Amino acid sequence: MKVVVYSIQTYEKKLLAIANGKIHDLTLISNELNEETKAYALGKDVVIISGSDTLQAPMLRTLKNMGVGRILTRTLGTAHIDLVEAGNLDMQVANTPYEDQSPKGIAEQTIRNLNLWGSGRCVGTACRCLKECVVKFK
Template sequence: MKIAVFSAKKYDQDGFSQWADASLKFTYFDSRLSQESVKLAQGCHAICAFVNDDLSAPVLKQLSVMGIEMIALRCAGFNNVDLDTAKELGIRVARVPAYSPEAVAEHTLAMMLTLNRKLHKAFNRVRDDNFALDGLLGFNMHGKTVGLIGTGRIGLATARIIKGFGCKLLCYDVQENAELAGHYTSLAQLYQQSDIISLHCPLTPDTQHLINQDSLAQMKDGVMLINTSRGALIDTKAVINSLKSRKIGYLGLDVYEQEADIFFEDLSEQMIDDEVFKRLLTFPNVLITGHQAFFTKEALQQISQITSENLLAFASGLRNGNELAN
């Protein structure tokens, strides 16, 4: 079976070469899947896509005309896929529902600690032979209240680490996890009581811009906000206003709502035209990483292995529980 892999990097190729069955013939394209690049999938039976690939109705219709019957997502999120159109066209869609939730959870904590103890600033100071501690004051994580919005696999892994720091834990999810019984509360209470808020929920029409002007107004002054889930959970312009007013004291982002044209690429020799993103970079209390939270050896192994299993299941006419559309 021939598969066109979009948004492919060297680490994707290395992963599939290790785990893929010989019957899977991958062709790798660095290009992000779009209405312009979709033609690259001509002659293939399936495509493999990532978080910022365009799987909207127009692209899906072009794929269907070319005879593509399977989309293998090498990620857990699927907000970039028009599932209704995929179902109408008879295109099967499968994802990687879990690929080392600890990877994202640990990155979440790394962002919290870096922002709190200003490790990024201390690193640069020491390299300049500046050992003064002024401006590096942090706070004890122990005893602080941490609110987690979303308690799926990643949220649960984050909660386990947070407990180890001696923090008070508050959780919100439409589907409660028995392991976190006793920690659930309303969104309003979570906003009002949390010193740190971390997002671990999927992007859906109900959660888009979950963090907005109204929800920010309910939070403590100086709150720390972390997002390692999906960029559009946050209304970026509202967050910038809250940074300017000091409502947000610390902001950690591994995702950004307009990241598709920025992240995963080396733009060091180019001009970035996104004025909102550039404004975020001007704040000294903002830490941004380029959708890196998933990026561990263990996670990449799981992604390539499970994606390959999803493709083999399709080729064999089987279903393995990772499908999203018929």
């Protein structure tokens, strides 16, 4: 999958690279997702954000128009994402809800979600879609 990761911290880069194992095409951006940096999402399948990135309806529509179909947040919460609009746009949304909330654990959960999406599967308990997914959890 082609992926852009926004608001990436220095310590996260190596952890994501190790967890990824060169499976997905990751573009790592230290800046937050905003009007000036949205161009990095062009042609990507997935946008990965942090809790400091806010995805309201206008930005979600922009991302959808750029070809992005999935949003993944490296957080437990999703209050920074307009889930209703994401659902209206048929965008899948996931978080990293598993017990290991260490930077390494979050990196591994992030790549696990990408791997599941990449193989056409549901992300299970990480799914934050408000609509029923057409893909069943296996």
